[in-house]
Amino acid sequence: MSGKYNGLQAKVREENSLASWIPCAAHSLNLVGKNAVECCSSAVHFFDFLEKLFVFFTISPHRYQLLGEALKNNDSSLPLKRVPTTRWSCRADATKALKHDYEQIKGILKHIVDDIEEKRCVCCEAEGLLKQMNQLETGIYTTFWIDILQRTDATNKTLQHAKLDLNTAVASLTSLKDYVASKRDSFHTYEKEGEQLSQSGSAYYKQTESRQKRRNVRLNPLD
Template sequence: MCQIIRYVSLQKDQYVVEESFIDFIKTSKKTGHDLAIEIQQKLIDDDLDIGNCRGQAYDNGANMAGKYQGVQAHIQKSNELARFLPCTAHSLNLLGVHAARVSIKMVNFFGVVQQIFNFFSGSTRRWEMLKKVLKCTLKTHSDTRWASKYNAIHSLCTQLEEVLTALREISEDPSFGDGVAAAKGLLKQITFNFVCYLVFWDKILHIVYRANIVLQSANISIDEGCRIILGLKNALQDLRSGNTDEIISQSTSICEKSSIEAAFSQGRVRKVRKMPGEIASDEVFSREQQFRIDYFNVLDTFLSQMQWRFDKMTEVNDDFCFLTGSSLESWSVIDPKKNAMDLGLLYAKDIEPAEFVSEVESFKFMAASVFPNLKKSTPLQLLNGIRDFSLTSAYPNIEIAYRIFLTMPVTTASCERGFSKLKLIKTYLRSTMGQERLTGLAILSIENRLAKTLDYDEVINEFASRKARRIANL
């Protein structure tokens, strides 16, 4: 497991949101109960009090995010204020995975995309043939890294004409041996139907990919994450409310350039035997009608799952939303007071409810006079403004509330980056490396920004002084 601590720290009289790598936890356990015990023991070893934890984030695995037996459930038994937020980027990934399996045609489509990549990457000669006609290379894709699907679809969609040129040259050159038959098979599968799906998925994945990149920022806050998800939902809803004519028109243009027949192929109509006395018959859809059905099914899958996969993040944002700049400027005095009382009772261990309500009542007017652009001010800017204008003593509970809100994690992208570094550090050449050395190298690599600030002369002198006893013994 990768241990990342998210916190709000004071650096050069300014608050900043930090996510710091602590350690890799070696474990052989798999159940939520056993993993929770190891996490809590690691916190004890690090002299960290789990009672001070205000948020926890994992991926959507059952042993981590399970409602009853997951790690988050066991951690909350020890500290009910350690609110669980599933990784937003991973939840977005699962949306795409489920949408890509909405029908057998979608599964076959992504299978053909992978076959095209495998065909060229499986032979150095075929890959060289591809590079002669392409401006850039094709990409593979996987379910675990959803950004790879966008890269695979987008590279193929923008270079389909060149890919077809390479496939046709290979199919007509007997020197490629078995590759000739494989190229002809792929050419038969790249039809107008396939191009329509390619353009359609390129549009969707482009929107999802941009949102995913922003969500993986280390210092993103809950309110920013909610706005990004809302923007993504609105963009997908806009596609849903439209029609497929634009996609079909764009696909027709691509097919005309690539010498593909720009018409939906009609497959063989399967005759269903009727039982004696049966009058009704099943409705038979054309390929164009089936494409429209798949189009709406994919978007409906995205939109329906977005209703519940981000509930936890929305719930936390609703608890703190009255402290955002736009809310302080537009809401009435009564609404923030009610929300402040609810939040004060929820975090009674950290803030005094009665004083917090009183502070919020006056802070609304103070913020309007202190911040020139209150409506666009982020929670971090408001927190720094409290310190810049020496308002900490007047609004101590509000400052604590902002720090709690900014500490809440949005994604576990930092953990994934830590595992990426682990693959680079612990290679087969370092297979006997111990845990302590591994952690040390990982800290130097992951926290390289801090490592660059070290004074190497001072470190060398300290190291030499510790080894000076050997000289004394001689």
């Protein structure tokens, strides 16, 4: 929309070359978040997983019905959300839905894996998604991103307020920046929450240590 060649900015300048273009603060914040995620491969993989989870259930009426029935018993349940490439607020909704219904989603995936009447390709896909939900990294990313995204979404809504003034906008963005910076020292907190969410426990560390030992043996057979 704001493209300098064919967007609204260009159309306005055609009428008045002296017009100054000031980008929307909320839109700029959305682009900052989008680019920040795209420069981190781990974040890209996490949101790709969220999208695969959404597609897996919504592409099949039967699977979507199974999920809906499982979520009926959870008062705080939220429907799975798509992860668009542009709208940052939708990523917040998608992450929130995953965290609220983490255990229920895992239960449905396990049910599909064990269903002997289900197609093998579907079982394999469900098993892959289930394994990823059982990983500590997925639990950590879920708890971490829900904090960052919810705070970013709240700031985004503030920036879109009809009576927003410059001082409030600067204060909101500064507060968000400080909040994100403060999370750099919170890894152990997110690790604990992620372990509880994914129920990975110490088995994750044992498997990692075992894989590392086998790798070292292959690399140093004489040691």
